[in-house]
Amino acid sequence: MKIPLRTWSYRTAVFLSLAFVVAPLVAVVWVSVFSNKVISFPPLGYTFHWYVNAWELVDFREGFWLSFQVAIAATFLGLLVGVPASLALARANFPGKAVINTLLLSPMMVPAIVAGSGVYIYFIQIELLSGIQLVATLPGLIIAHVVIVIPWVVRLVTTSLLSANENIEEAAQNLGATPLTTFWRITLPIARPGLVAGGLFSFIVSFTDLEKSLFLVGPGRTTLPIAILNYLEWNLDPTVAAVATVQIFIIGFALIVSDRYVKLSNAF
Incomplete structure (x- = not known):
């Protein structure tokens, strides 16, 4: 059966797009097992030594732990603030709604280095x-x-809420459910794909952030992105590729597990 030109062109475009996205990840994983002491092609051999080397470096271990703590805390607090805001934006009409929506999304529009210096x-x-020190502190x-x-x-939870049928919540209240019961049993399950996706992306954005951490991290502390930057200043071996590979697999595993129980595609 002859494939139409339009279908063939579409499949080719999809394949090239996927290759463009996946190729750098494959390259990082490949480089992480090079035996070369300086990254170069072709590889002289293959080894897992660089993974051991990364684990033995204190800056990488402590940086990973600090980045993990900050990302977990930021994700939790972000959900506490973002979910009520999303509910208000999706379900209520009030003066200044568009302004508040723009204000909540504005951090995505500001260049990272500008935002870091501004904060x-x-x-x-x-x-x-006030005398309250925030610079160089964990809080x-x-x-x-x-x-x-x-x-x-805000963006992902609001999208989930807007894509759902609002009449379901109204029907629950007409059948005697209190607003709190409706929220826990109807609204939250509806918004669950957005909650999970928002939490995952929040964790990833916080965990990999360099600019805010570079300006605000305290003396004697380092996050993983800063540790990677400092290491690259004096070393060109595949250790950083090994660290990046671990990050890729952790994030990929989290996405696969989450999608197994919550279809993340429903959040978009």
């Missing part, structure tokens, strides 16, 4: 006016990361 200056002003770093994860939560 740093803002925290300095707070310290000058300050978490607050900065909450700011960058809120847009993801």
